[in-house]
Amino acid sequence: xxxxxxxxxxxxxxxxxxxxxxxxxxxDLMRPSVGFASVKLLEAAGCVVEVPTTQTCCxxxxxxxxxxxxxxxxxxxxIAAFESFDYVVAPSGSxxxxxxxxxxxxxxxxxxxxxxxxxxAARVHELISFxxxxxxxxxxxxxxxxxxxxxxxxxxxxxxxxxxxxRKLLSSVGGLTVTEMTDCEVCxxxxxxxxxxxxxxxxxxVEKKTANISASEADLLLAGDLGCLFNMAGKLKREGRxxxxxxxxxxxxxxxxxxxxxxxQDMS
Amino acid sequence: MKPNSHNFKLNARHALDDxxxxxxxxxxxxxxxxxRADARAALPxxxxxxxxxxxxxxxxxxxxxxxxxxFERKVxxxxxxxxxxxxxxxxxxxxxxxxxxxxxxxxTKGKSMISEEIALNDHLEAADLKVVExxxxxxxxxxxxxxxxxxxxxxxxxxxxxxxxDFRRVHTNLSPDRQLQEPEQLVGEAREMLREQFIATDVxxxxxxxxxxxxxxxxxxxxEGNGDLTQNLAKTHIVIAxxxxxxxxxxxxxxxxxxxxxxxxxQEFSTYTTFSxxxxxxxxxDGPEAYHVVLLDxxxxxxxxxxxxxxxxxxxxxACMNHCPVYHSVGGHAYGWVYPGPxxxxxxxxxxxxxxxGPLPNASTFCGRCEDVCPMRIPLPKLMRRWRxxxxxxxxxxxxxxxxxKAWAFAARRPWLYRMGAGLAMPLxxxxxxxxxxxxxxxxxxxxxxxxxxxxxxxxxxxxKWRAEKRKRSRVSQGRGKS
Numbered sequence: 001x002x003x004x005x006x007x008x009x010x011x012x013x014x015x016x017x018x019x020x021x022x023x024x025x026x027x028d029l030m031r032p033s034v035g036f037a038s039v040k041l042l043e044a045a046g047c048v049v050e051v052p053t054t055q056t057c058c059x060x061x062x063x064x065x066x067x068x069x070x071x072x073x074x075x076x077x078x079i080a081a082f083e084s085f086d087y088v089v090a091p092s093g094s095x096x097x098x099x100x101x102x103x104x105x106x107x108x109x110x111x112x113x114x115x116x117x118x119x120x121a122a123r124v125h126e127l128i129s130f131x132x133x134x135x136x137x138x139x140x141x142x143x144x145x146x147x148x149x150x151x152x153x154x155x156x157x158x159x160x161x162x163x164x165x166x167r168k169l170l171s172s173v174g175g176l177t178v179t180e181m182t183d184c185e186v187c188x189x190x191x192x193x194x195x196x197x198x199x200x201x202x203x204x205x206v207e208k209k210t211a212n213i214s215a216s217e218a219d220l221l222l223a224g225d226l227g228c229l230f231n232m233a234g235k236l237k238r239e240g241r242x243x244x245x246x247x248x249x250x251x252x253x254x255x256x257x258x259x260x261x262x263x264x265q266d267m268s
Numbered sequence: 269m270k271p272n273s274h275n276f277k278l279n280a281r282h283a284l285d286d287x288x289x290x291x292x293x294x295x296x297x298x299x300x301x302x303x304r305a306d307a308r309a310a311l312p313x314x315x316x317x318x319x320x321x322x323x324x325x326x327x328x329x330x331x332x333x334x335x336x337x338x339f340e341r342k343v344x345x346x347x348x349x350x351x352x353x354x355x356x357x358x359x360x361x362x363x364x365x366x367x368x369x370x371x372x373x374x375x376t377k378g379k380s381m382i383s384e385e386i387a388l389n390d391h392l393e394a395a396d397l398k399v400v401e402x403x404x405x406x407x408x409x410x411x412x413x414x415x416x417x418x419x420x421x422x423x424x425x426x427x428x429x430x431x432x433x434d435f436r437r438v439h440t441n442l443s444p445d446r447q448l449q450e451p452e453q454l455v456g457e458a459r460e461m462l463r464e465q466f467i468a469t470d471v472x473x474x475x476x477x478x479x480x481x482x483x484x485x486x487x488x489x490x491x492e493g494n495g496d497l498t499q500n501l502a503k504t505h506i507v508i509a510x511x512x513x514x515x516x517x518x519x520x521x522x523x524x525x526x527x528x529x530x531x532x533x534x535q536e537f538s539t540y541t542t543f544s545x546x547x548x549x550x551x552x553x554d555g556p557e558a559y560h561v562v563l564l565d566x567x568x569x570x571x572x573x574x575x576x577x578x579x580x581x582x583x584x585x586x587a588c589m590n591h592c593p594v595y596h597s598v599g600g601h602a603y604g605w606v607y608p609g610p611x612x613x614x615x616x617x618x619x620x621x622x623x624x625x626g627p628l629p630n631a632s633t634f635c636g637r638c639e640d641v642c643p644m645r646i647p648l649p650k651l652m653r654r655w656r657x658x659x660x661x662x663x664x665x666x667x668x669x670x671x672x673x674k675a676w677a678f679a680a681r682r683p684w685l686y687r688m689g690a691g692l693a694m695p696l697x698x699x700x701x702x703x704x705x706x707x708x709x710x711x712x713x714x715x716x717x718x719x720x721x722x723x724x725x726x727x728x729x730x731x732x733k734w735r736a737e738k739r740k741r742s743r744v745s746q747g748r749g750k751s
Contacts, residue, residue, distance in 0.1 A: 023730050029694050030723070032730035036737075051734050054683040062677055064634060064653060065669075066660030070677040077681065105650075154635035183297075187593045191633025197669070198631060199715030201280050204597040205633070206720070234720030237706055262723035264705030 019047040020085035022078070022124075024095045025057040026226040027247075031261065034226065037253035038091045038127055044253075045135035052081040058095040064192055068106060075103045076113060079120045087134070088124045091249050092225045093156020094192075096126040101159050126156055127249060128224055132165040138172060142254035145175035149218035150248070151209070151232065152185045153225035166224060166248050173251060181216035183208075190231035206235045214241055220260075222248040233262040269387050269415060271620050273604035276627035283598040292427050293599050300590035303534025304641065311530065321524045322645045325581040328515055329572060335481040335514045336563065342484025346546025348559035356386035359564045363388060363473070363506055364395055366560055370504050372397060372470035378488060378495035379403035380475030381419055381584060382508045382564055384606045385619075388473070400465040402494035404458050411438050417600030419607065420532050420586040425599045428454060462494065472502030472556065476509035477528070477583065478521045479561070485545040486561060487521055489528065489538040496542050505544065505556035510564045512580040524583060527643035532585035567619045575654050579614045581644040588638035588648060594631055603628060610638035614651040622659050629655035672712075690729050698727040 019042050027034045035051075042049045059074035078099065082088045090096040100121045107114040131137040148170065156162035170178050189195065189205025209232060213221055221236070221243055223229050233245035244260035259265060272279065283289055308314045328335055340350040353359035359382075367375060375397050377383065389399045389410075401410040405423035409416060411434045416422030423431070432448045435457055447453055474495050476486040486507045488495045499505040515521050529535040548555030571577055589595040589609025600608030605625070607615045613632060617625040629652035638648045659665060665673075679686045701707050701724025709717045716722060 028730040029690055030725040032726055032728070032733050035730035035734070051731070053687065053731060056680045056683050056686045059680070062673065062680075064656065065665070065673050066653065066656030066658070067673060067677065068657050068660075070673075070681070073681050074677075077683070154633070154637070158636040158640055185637075186297075187633050187635035187637070189593060189633060191635070194630075194633045196713055196715055198277065198280065198594075199718060200277075200284055201594055201597050201631065202633075202716075203719035204284050205593045208593075208596075230723050231720065233723050234706065234716070237721040237723075238708075238719065258726060259705055262706040262721060264701075264703045264724075 016046055016048045017086040019049050019087045019089050020082040021049050021051045022055060022058070022082065022088055022090040022095060022099065023051060024090055024092045024226065026230070027091055030230070031226055031247065031258075033255055033258040034091050034247040034249055037247070037249040037255040038089070040253040040255065041127070041131055041137075041140070041249060042089060044140070045131050045137050047087070047135070050085070054081045058090075058098040060094065060098050060192055063098065063102060072106045072113075075106050075117065079103065079113070079116050083116060083120050083123075085123065087130065088120070089127050089130050090124070091127040091247065092227075093126045093153050093160055093162050094225050094227060096124055097155040097159035100124040126160050126162055126224065128169060128252070129156075129160060129162045129165045131252075132168055137169065140169055140172050140252045140254075142172075142252055143174040143176075144220070144251050144254075144256070146219040147177045147179050147217070148220040148222050148251070149179050149181045149213060149216040150184060151181070151188060151213075151221065151223040151228060153223050153228045154187050156224050157185060162224065166222070169252050170222070170248070176251070179216050179218050181212045181218070183212055188228045188232050190228045192227065195231060202231075203235070206231055210235045210239060210241065213243060219243060220251070221245045222251060224248050229261055233260075237262045269384065269606060271605045271616075271624050273616055273620070273625040273628055274623075276602060276604060276631055279602035279604055280598040280631070283602045288427060288430065289425050289599055292425050293596055296424060296590060297596055300533070300586075304531060304587060304590070305534075307530040307534040307536065311526075314527070314530070317523065317527050318643050318645055321527050321583075321643060322581060324515060324520045324523060325583075325644060328520075329512065329577065329580055332511065332514060332569075332572065335516055336479075336511060338481040339479050339484055339514055340563075342482065343546065343559070343561055344484075346484050346559075347549070348484065348546045348561060351560060351562045353562055353564045353566075355566050356564075359386045359508065359562050359566070360388060360391040362562050363508065364391060366504065366506060367392065367397060367471050368395070370470060370558070372504070374398045374400065374465065374469045375471045375473060376400050376402050376465055376469040376498045376502060377406070378472070378474035378490065378498040379406050379422070380473065380508055381416070381606060382475055382510055383473065384416060385510075385566065386508070386564065388508070400462070400469070402462050402466070402498050403490070404455065404492060404494075407458055407462065408434060411435075415601070415606070417608065418586060418589060419584050419609075419611075425601065466497045466501045469498075469502045471504045471506060472498040472500075473506045473508060474499050476507050476513050476561075478524070479509055479514045479563075480516075480518055480521050480543075481514055482517045483545055485518070485543050487541065487543050489525070489541050491533070491535075491539040493540055496540060499542070499544060499556060500554050502556055504558045505547070505560070507544070507559075507561040508564065509561065510566065511568055512582075524643075528583055528585055531587040531641065531643040571618055576614065576618050576651055578646050579611070579618060579651055581646055582611055582615070583644055584611075585643055587641040587643065591637045591641050593633060593635060593637075603631075610648040610652070611646075614646075614648055614655065617655045617658075622655055622662070623664070626655075626659050626664055629653070629659070687729075687731055691732050694725045694729050695727050698725045701725070702727075
């Protein structure tokens with residue numbers, strides 16, 4: 001079994017793979033600590049991490065609004081910025097799914113970008129599944145005293161098959177118990193622009209989710225996608241619930257200095 | 269049925285406020301979802317069967333003209349008559365003509381979504397025919413003057429106390445003191461009322477789950493036996509089916525049947541699977557004297573060969589809506605036309621146009637569960653997204669939405685501008701929200717903050733902080749180099 005510090009030593013070797021970190025717009029803008037947690041985990045897994053500055057967003061807001069022209073422009077920008085890395089890793093199943101599964105759909109088979117998008121897609125991974133499935137990480141060497149429940153975000157689960165990987169790594173966190181909530185695979189109602197276009201329906205869905213979260217009696221809600229986490233945290237806070245909400249990478253990296261999502265400086 | 273899909277948002281609001289409806293909908297996920305999961309788990313080759321079912325239907329659709337002609341030939345050989353209807357009006361006229369020809373007064377009906385699509389009941393009733401729905405769910409909603417809210421469980425939006433109320437209101441010849449609280453009592457009473465109609469009927473109308481080309485057979489799957497009585501006790505049996513119901517062979521129908529009931533209700537097989545080939549032959553103990561099949565196009569042929577053709581693989585099992593968080597929240601009527609849920613969100617714009625049905629393909633979180641459970645592997649989210657693209661190209665989305673998207677897209681394609689804007693905005697927003705850690709109201713996302721708080725950002729962006737981190741790291745490594 002390899003530990004975080006063993007793997008860190010590998011990073012200095014010449015064979016260390018390069019990883020382009022696709023930060024995702026939400027992590028970049030809203031919660032940079034998830035980006036730093038990702039860097040820490042990737043370096044612990046023996047990777048050399050770089051963050052191309054020409055990245056903005058994966059393009060999903062345009063893609064899911066039917067604006068394929070803008071989406072294709074953004075896809076080209078992302079592919080060009082990242083295709084030189086051994087791997088492209090995103091701390092989000094939704095964005096990684098976009099890069100991996102959907103960029104290819106944007107280009108006609110005769111378009112040279114189709115080939116580039118295909119080669120690019122093969123290098124793209126969601127953070128947690130990359131750590132376990134590609135880098136063979138089994139023990140993160142972190143500690144958290146408490147009980148957590150894990151929400152399976154839809155794109156990660158259904159587009160990329162992320163299910164056991166986060167649970168495997170969480171089981172290596174000292175002091176942490178993971179308790180499953182009912183319907184952990186059911187959507188939280190976020191859906192990107194859906195939450196703004198149909199706020200009432202989105203709310204009805206997240207209400208069921210927060211009821212299941214609360215019934216799990218966990219102290220901490222974890223997931224691998226910041227969009228879902230913001231939606232669930234926003235609802236939990238509005239309902240006055242005390243459960244803390246964090247991105248799974250924060251716990252795995254042991255980076256818990258920043259207040260949990262939706263919590264103020266004075267409450268931390 | 270007059271479409272009301274453009275009002276989805278308002279319909280959804282009403283549905284969310286409807287306590288009776290919410291009570292009924294709360295039962296949907298538990299029943300259908302767990303039963304399907306169990307049925308799937310019990311059949312190791314389930315996913316391989318899904319592939320096979322998809323391939324059968326793809327092949328059929330590629331040669332649909334040939335298989336439909338073969339079907340017609342075989343029906344004719346068996347003594348039946350096939351009628352081709354290009355749209356709803358033609359189908360209605362054909363069916364009414366048959367009814368008039370046989371001097372019918374009472375028409376019994378098995379469950380048929382196509383008859384809903386062509387609004388058949390209203391048309392027949394306007395011609396003074398008595399139309400009786402014989403599927404229990406359909407019977408109940410007919411008493412209420414409603415339309416189905418689910419393609420296999422039409423009255424799933426109701427609770428049993430509502431049904432009791434309706435039965436007491438309509439079945440006035442029965443004792444007012446009778447017990448009617450239990451589901452068995454309700455079923456028993458409906459059965460009693462329907463028996464009389466089965467005997468009195470002149471024409472029995474059913475839908476079809478499959479049209480088998482090699483034998484000219486129509487197939488229905490039911491759980492109540494009402495379909496059999498509808499088609500066997502009437503002198504005239506009319507099958508109303510859309511053209512994509514065709515499959516080449518009995519084997520093919522059998523293969524798809526293996527995924528149909530499992531996906532729909534979690535049964536290995538529905539209670540009745542009934543094959544009908546032509547009218548009663550000399551020496552047959554029962555069966556109708558005349559057998560008609562009305563083949564409805566109503567926009568489907570135009571979908572063949574388009575980017576939406578995969579929707580024609582649908583076998584109407586209802587699994588997509590049974591697993592849809594949006595359907596679970598608002599029910600079927602909010603979708604405003606015949607087909608609700610994810611399949612409705614793709615099929616409705618395909619059949620009645622995206623100008624009317626535009627909100628439906630948008631009413632999805634793209635959670636992907638529908639595609640995950642679809643026995644025919646229809647990529648429903650992808651098809652919904654294609655309707656969004658069509659809508660976008662037409663300039664249909666509201667101006668506010670288009671402007672926001674344009675502004676965002678402008679910045680997203682200019683990383684330097686994006687970085688600069690974000691680098692200025694996020695620290696400011698963080699400063700405003702720092703002490704609470706969240707906003708209870710925010711302009712532009714007031715829909716969100718009406719129900720939820722909006723978590724505050726941490727401060728400087730990752731890109732800003734990472735630049736600082738890199739400078740620090742390079743100073744450290746240079747320092748090491750000097751020592």
